[in-house]
Amino acid sequence: MTSTQARRMRRPVLQAEVDAGAGCVGAHPDMFFRGDGAPLLVWQEQRTEALRFCHGCPARAACEELALRDGDGTNHDDMVRGGRSGTELAARRKAQARRISAAIAADTASGEEWNKLTDLTAKLHRAAGLNRRLEFQAQHNERVDELRADLAAVRSARRARTGWEVAA
Ligand code: SF4
Known part of the structure; x- marks a missing residue:
């Protein structure tokens, strides 16, 4: 998805795409989040497994765009959404700050x-x-x-x- 396409895609359209095609429907939601106090090695394995779901997911681009608009991801490596780790999402949101705030305003x-x-x-x-x-x-x-x-x-x-x- 190009940035122009993503900006024009309204939130309900993105959400419908994720609802229709989410590759993680059968996965336990906890898999996408690091448990409190979970050791790094355990989390790394879990994160790799979660990313495997995302990489084959037909709704990945829409899911990532929603994650960016939702403000998901921080400097702590503790989640996966839209085929990205939380830290990657935070970096992308920072790099695309102007586009994302325009998309949120449009939503x-x-x-x-x-x-x-x-x-x-x-x-x-x-x-x-x-x-x-x-x-x-x-x-x-x-x-x-x-x-x-x-x-x-x-x-x-x-x-x-x-x-x-x-x-x-
Ligand atoms: S990209 Fe990942 S988190 Fe998003 S719907 Fe697909 S499998 Fe689930």
């Missing part, structure tokens, strides 16, 4: 936008389903048009910002 904005879209759609459906009396027809049509225009504006902004052809 957050996208969440707020999604809520707005859902809210506008519900309002539009409610307005369209109202029992209309003739004398209120013009006012009602105006309100429906207004909601439609608001929805279109949110969708257009979303398309323009994310580079996606079709707004989800």
Whole structure:
């Protein structure tokens, strides 16, 4: 995955890719984390085993991108995610700090936008389903048009910002 592709990939898309293809589904989750006080040699073996899962995983790139956006990994060698050790993730996050903070900001904005879209759609459906009396027809049509225009504006902004052809 190139950095441009990763930036444009919205969090739900990345998460869906991991949910559909995670190679570690059958593995014990503890395998990916160093136990408290676990000796280095024990952890090294465990880490190698965990990385073996990741290296054959079809969702590795998406998983790594989510790990970077989630802030996983520190200077302590104590975890594996997305085919990287915790220290590798920390180094990559530092090297790509600008791109990752832009991706996180886009994820957050996208969440707020999604809520707005859902809210506008519900309002539009409610307005369209109202029992209309003739004398209120013009006012009602105006309100429906207004909601439609608001929805279109949110969708257009979303398309323009994310580079996606079709707004989800
Ligand atoms: S890359 Fe590794 S941690 Fe991520 S889903 Fe695949 S196997 Fe699991």
